[in-house]
Amino acid sequence: MRALAPAGVVLALVALLCGPLVAGVEAEKNGKHAAALNQADWRRDLQYFAAELPKRHKNLFHSVSRAEFDRAVAELDAAIPSLEDHQIAVGMMRIAASVGDGHTGVHVPKEFKRYPLILYWFERDLRVIAVPAGNAPQSHLGARLVAIGGLDIAEVQARVRGCFPSAENENEWYVMSTSPSFIVRPEILHALKVVPDLGAATFTFEDDQGKRFDVELVPIAGEGGASRQWTRPSASEPLSRQRPGERFWFTDLPESQTVYVSFRGYESLGENARKLFEFLDANPTRRVVIDLRQNGGGDFFEGRRHLIRPLQDRPAINQQGRLFVLVGRQTFSAAMVNAIDFRKETNATLVGEPIGERPNSYSENDEMTLPNSRLVVSYSTRYYEFLEQDVPAVLPDQRIDPSWDVYKSGGDPVMDWILSDASR
Secondary structure, three states: OOOOOOOHHHHHHHHHHOOOOOOOOOOOOOOOOOOOOOHHHHHHHHHHHHHHHHHHOOOOOOOOOHHHHHHHHHHHHHHHHHOOHHHHHHHHHHHHHOOOOOOOEEOOOOOOOEOOOEEEEEOOEEEEEEEEOOOOOOOOOOOEEEEEOOEEHHHHHHHHHHHOOOOOOOOHHHHHHHHHHHHOOHHHHHHOOOOOOOOOEEEEEEOOOOOEEEEEEOOEOOOOOOOOOEEOOOOOOOHHHOOOOOOEEEEEEOOOOEEEEEEOOOOOHHHHHHHHHHHHHHOOOOEEEEEOOOOOOOOHHHHHHHHHHHHHOOOOOOOOOOEEEEEOOOOOOHHHHHHHHHHHHOOOEEEEOOOOOOOEEEEEEEEEEOOOOOOEEEEEEEEEEOOOOOOOOOOOOEEOOOOHHHHHOOOOHHHHHHHOHHHO
16 A cells, blocks of 8 residues: 655654654655646646546545535636635645545645744644754744644644545544644645735744743745754654664664664565564564554555564564554554554554554555646545454554653653563
8 A cells, every 4th residue: 555655844854753644745746836827727737636536536525525526626716816826736735635535635845835843743732843953042942832823723723634634534643643744834824824925924832831932933945854954852862763864774772682673664675674584583682663653654565575474483573572563643554554464463562652544444546747737636546444343543552642741851652661561
């Protein structure tokens, strides 16, 4: 099941700082829009979008009716003369989001900018977990974001939720995973009437003593996030946020005889897994921890072939209390499937948050590019039922939610639990 690859900023920053993404979230594949497309160009793109999406999607009208879809297209078409390019693009995002599955959506264009901060939900608190490195004051690092442009963050969240599938279509952990990347985009906030223009905006924060303060944030380029230097609240980083450019790596923790495996992507999985098992076969190991919390998907058959089956053949590792799989809100698509495989086919214990995707849903995405704007649209081509019951989320065996206090100290409560006596 191919996941929609989260774009540079999310996959290389949010996923690496805090841990799918998902259709419509930060994909870096969009070509740049032609400068100031005319109304006819946009209308042709909208017509193409409206005609092709029902043909290509496995079942476009599984959550939205044909009449509702056509009405939304007609309303956007009528509004085109009064809208700027980015507003039309966001309008298409909202229509695609109404389809109601996380593999269907309009990718955020590469030219969309971002406000210079990275956000993450800790329960109901939206915290600043990173700001650009530099000599400027960093008073809002670690603070709660409570308003943008004078609008309460709850209302901002309510508005951006129209740009991606709802919690009812996917689940609440999907929404927590997805919304922060939309909240930092000036083009999206302007289209949703959160900010008055695409320039500097007033962000209102609250510190841990309850004091509120405003910071004017000027948008920066949205691309290049992976190479940008960021300041984070902790002086050191846990294993889950180390080696951010690597899709698969492992390390030995000799004091606890634990091998930690960071499994963020499926590229070259066969070769990477071979090295892992060579190490495990040659070294006494008490525990193996496979971290899927930042894995946005790929080919789940590769995961079954190169990880699940080899573990089945190693009974010394494939035991309860010795094999752990870490999951969370950003475990998506093929990674979700393989997490289910670990539960069904091995003796692994799943630890962490509920997974941010509905297990029985439409997925296996493909893409089309609109002819004039070059917007990239993802759509689902398959329907899967991975569980007998149609539940909203795969729940871990041991639930441990992210904690701000632990996060800001550079800790990882999931690994702390596994390495303690409580996991035995």
